[in-house]
Amino acid sequence: MSRVIMIVGNGEVPDGAAATIDAADVVVRFNDCRSVGKGGNKTDIVAVCNTGRPALAMLGGGRWKTSKPVRQARAIWSVRSGAKFAAMRAKLAVTHPDLDDFCDDYTAGFESFARATGRPHRVIPAGRQEGLERDLARFEPPPYVVPSSGLLVIADILSSFASDRDDVVLAGFGHSGWEWHPFATERRYVEALASEGRLRRLDQSSFSDLVPRSLNHVL
Incomplete structure (x- = not known):
């Protein structure tokens, strides 16, 4: 049975999209799930940036852990490989000394949280980022540090989570933000994936194409 897999970034979501997003079989959100509200409420997977300041902010203080979308989620995914980011530390110390805490690894904290709340925790493998970077190289990106978490999740879902029959739909991806993600190139890459089907x-023209399906699937 095919599924609708909705990947909802933290960017602008089309007006009236909430019900359509909530009708999907699987809804993936990111970090603090700022897409909740206008972008619906259903949350099956929360994909987190598990290194650096964003990770420290989520794990500290308890607000992220007790938020409604995080409590609702049935799985936590850590987007970054701790080992790969540890290997990047020396180079970044030279090229981007202001990112001194960028590679600090908090994967264990997310794993402990998931275990304590009875949910699976998964780390997207380093090879996924490496493969994505090779794909992005075809579009001649300007100098950047890493692909965005959103693009890594898109690549991972297409490679290992979605079947050929599944309908993978993006919402809330404006491809803008932190200066050291190659957002313009990521936009071109996503458009290429869309052109390949x-x-x-x-968008509003596609709302009626998405219908509720069975929720009895395995994350």
């Missing part, structure tokens, strides 16, 4: 973007 591997995914599509959610």
Whole structure:
């Protein structure tokens, strides 16, 4: 049975999209799930940036852990490989000394949280980022540090989570933000995937195409 897999970034979501997003079989959100509200409420997977300041902020203080979308999620995914980021530390110390805490690894904290709350925790493998960087190289990106968490999740879902029959839909991806993600190149890459029919973007013209399906699937 095919599924609708909705990947919802923290960017602008089309007006009236909430019900359509909530009707998907699987809804993936990111970090503090700022997409909740206008972007619906259903949350099956929370994909987290598990290194650096964002990770420290989420794990500290308890607000992220007790938020409604995080409590609702049935799985936690850590987007970054701790070992790969540890290997990047020496180079970044030279090229980007202001990112001294960028490679600090908090994966164990997310794993402990997931275990304590009875949910699976998964780390996207380092090879996924390496493969994505090779794909991005075809578009001649400017100098950057790493691909965005959103693009890593898109690549991972297309490679190892979605079947050929699944409908992978993006919402809330404006491809803008932190200066050291190659956002303009990521936009071109996503458009190429869309032209190949591997995914599509959610817009108002497609709302009626997405219908509720069975929720009895395995994350």
